[in-house]
Amino acid sequence: MNAIPQFPRPVNEPEFNYQAEPEGRAVLESHLRSTDVVDIPAVIGGEKIYSGDVEEVRAPHDTRRLLARIHRPNEQQVRGAIQNSLAAAREWTALPFDKRASVFLRAAEIVAQLRRHEITAATMLGQSKTLDQAEPDAAGELIDFMRFNVYEAQQIHAQQPLTVQGAMNRTDWRPLEGFVYAVSPFNFTAIGANLACGPALMGNVCLWKPSQKSALANYRFFEILEQAGLPPGVINFIPADPAMATRVALDSPDFAGLHFTGSSQIFKSLWRSIGENVDRYRGLPRIVGETGGKDFVLAHPSADADAVTTALIRGAFEYQGQKCSAASRAYVPRSLWPAVKSALQEQLPQLRVGDVAQRETFMGAVIDGVSHGRLNARIQAARDDGQAASIVSGGRTWTEPGWFVEPTVIEVTDPRHALMRDELFGPVLTVFVYEDKAWEDTLKLVDDTSAYALTGSIFCVDRQALMQAETALANAAGNLYINTKPTGAVVGQQPFGGSRASGTNDKAGSWMNLLRWTSPRVIKESYLPQGRWQFTGN
Structure with missing residues (x-):
């Protein structure tokens, strides 16, 4: 009756391999x-x-498709x-x-x-x-x-x-x-x-x-x-x-x-x-x-363009961007942007949007009509604002048979544009292209443009510049990722949470x-x- 068990440190539960387990x-x-x-x-x-x-x-x-009826208590x-x-x-x-x-x-x-x-x-x-x-x-x-x-x-x-x-x-x-x-x-x-x-x-x-x-x-x-x-x-x-x-x-x-x-x-x-x-x-x-979060991806001129592209795609568009940790704003140096932009335009149309039961689907629908309407309005506003914003890829939305929004990338010329500040909670990524020599100024932009401070990614090979960024962004993210996407915290490995408005x-x-x-x-x-x-x- 007075035994005190000692529970061992667990290991993370492995994913179930449905392809290898037909039953x-x-x-x-x-x-x-x-x-x-x-x-x-x-x-x-x-x-x-x-x-x-x-x-x-x-x-x-x-x-x-009706799934359930909630009986709300009084x-x-x-x-x-x-x-x-x-x-x-x-x-x-x-x-x-x-x-x-x-x-x-x-x-x-x-x-x-x-x-x-x-x-x-x-x-x-x-x-x-x-x-x-x-x-x-x-x-x-x-x-x-x-x-x-x-x-x-x-x-x-x-x-x-x-x-x-x-x-x-x-x-x-x-x-x-x-x-x-x-x-x-x-x-x-x-x-x-x-x-x-x-x-x-x-x-x-x-x-x-x-x-x-x-x-x-x-x-x-x-x-x-x-x-x-x-x-x-x-x-x-x-x-x-x-x-x-x-x-x-x-x-x-x-x-x-x-x-x-x-x-x-x-x-x-x-x-x-x-x-x-x-x-x-x-x-x-x-x-x-x-x-909430307005989570950033910051690329240094020393970063690998392919790695940045992959992080943007997975970080911004997995689960339709409906993760509080999802990449929502990106800062890409002018020297890298042509390669990253071209790769996004080539790869994003390959992401299948539709029925989540289909194995080939990458993105399902956003959660409801309110979310869909809000995102559609933001995309349309960017489309109408030809000088300050331009759609790099995507931008299409539809409502049959569900609330679908295409993975969308928008480039802005103003680093303090509303699309760089406001949480969108959907598959919309906003990119600001900065001059390579403006690294220090860009660090300040990342830190003080948005009220949130949940997650962020830094892609950088230059160790001195990386240390500079870690120091400058000490309060910009509760979970900081280096050379990887800003999503996917694992219990026991990356305890999760942010400060400021997050x-x-x-x-x-x-x-x-x-x-x-x-x-x-x-x-x-x-x-x-x-x-x-x-x-x-x-």
């Missing part, structure tokens, strides 16, 4: 072909609630979810760490061994991800979050103060007092899972508000958590109206923390609301957020994030209490 491919394709429509309930205290207030989930790349039910979580907190917190950890390790094994193809297919269909994008997310990264979180949390628990002769000192790594509100985005199934499971591993109870656009894959993982033995109420699944759920959560005196991934504007508004409500809370809430930089997938979900208590126990009040020194 797995057949199972995946059966899920992709399925015409079943899933009714997604709220789950509160283990009870599935089908409210009848339904929101449809359709495949972005085929809007005729305000009273969300309030009930808070009370239910608080009631579950005492027993969950009292469980030894290794007993909590086993739930999430078991969930990782269920994904890896039993339900991998199902959750990958749900991500492909609901979020319009190709297999090359969905499998590393919904299976690989999700599994890694569960396993690495346990290992990293174990290291936190092992951090104990010095115990001296005559007294014992120890730290209790307590959860926060109240509940954590976990708000997840549409673009990564794994991120949604981690936003709720990271705090829960540390002993917290959570309300998980998934994005309606990723609700299908998120619900599949919630079912896996139940299958793994997560006690009812520890994480309550509430696919509610976002404004209502947020208002109810932030109004509660028991609100203890926000774990958020999404837009910078929404995160700032949530922070503002928390500040306005601070006097009503039992404690000061923890606020952790990873938000969030609180608490590094998902590491002890730094998990530490935010604890409220440590330090205890000193004297073996023999003092028997007199007088000092006994000289």
Whole structure:
């Protein structure tokens, strides 16, 4: 009963090779072909609630295809979810760490061994991800979050103060007092899972508000958590109206923390609301957020043009540019631009855009009509602005059978053009061509043109220039990549997060994030209490 297991450092989950595993491919394709429509309930205290207030989930790349119906809980039910979580907190917190950890390790094994193809297919269909994008997310990264979180949390628990002769000192790594509100985005199934499971591993109870656009894959993982033995109420699944759920959560005196991934504007508004409500809370809430990006690729004249081109294509257009880390602005020296431009114009038309179930597809659809309309307007504005912007490649958009935007590259003459500043969150890359001798001035442009500071890439062979760039861009990116694309952070290898308008930089997938979900208590126990009040020194 008093054993303390030592969890080994995990290795990253390898990608499933569907070409070499025909049985797995057949199972995946059966899920992709399925015409079943899933009714997604709220789950509160283990009870599935089908409210009848339904929101449809359709495949972005085929809007005729109905995938699921979300049953949105009402305000009273969300309030009930808070009370239910608080009631579950005492027993969950009292469980030894290794007993909590086993739930999430078991969930990782269920994904890896039993339900991998199902959750990958749900991500492909609901979020319009190709297999090359969905499998590393919904299976690989999700599994890694569960396993690495346990290992990293174990290291936190092992951090104990010095115990001296005559007294014992120890730290209790307590959860926060109240509940954590976990708000997840549409673009990564794994991120949604981690936003709720990271705090829960540390002993917290959570309300998980998934994005309606990723609700299908998120619900599949919630079912896996139940299958793994997560006690009812520890994480309550509430696919509610976002404004209502947020208002109810932030109004509660028991609100203890926000774990958020999404837009910078929404995160700032949530922070503002928390500040306005601070006097009503039992404690000061923890606020952790990873938000937007206007991520850069900076090429030095010494860089290899082919390497830069490949990084731009993969960094900007994988998953339709709908990664917060996606390359969105590029700075290319005039000496390299002819080769890079020619290669982009040659290679981008080869990227197939369409049905993500087709193996040859490189890009699916953007997530919805709002995103499509916004991107279409930006491309049209660039087309109309013939002096300040010109389309190098792409620019076509269409709406049948889904929300499609062609991979698009726009060259601007003004390095502070709105297309170099604003987050677009789609397959649009803006390029500014700088004079080779203007390297130092370009470093300043990269640093201060955009409000964001999430990811960035530097392509440079000249070691002195590279060191200069690393120093000048010290605050321009929370994750900096050298001679590689700015996307694809791996749990356990590149803890992820940025600052400035990109969030609180608490590094998902590491002890730094998990530490935010604890409220440590330090205890000193004297073996023999003092028997007199007088000092006994000289």
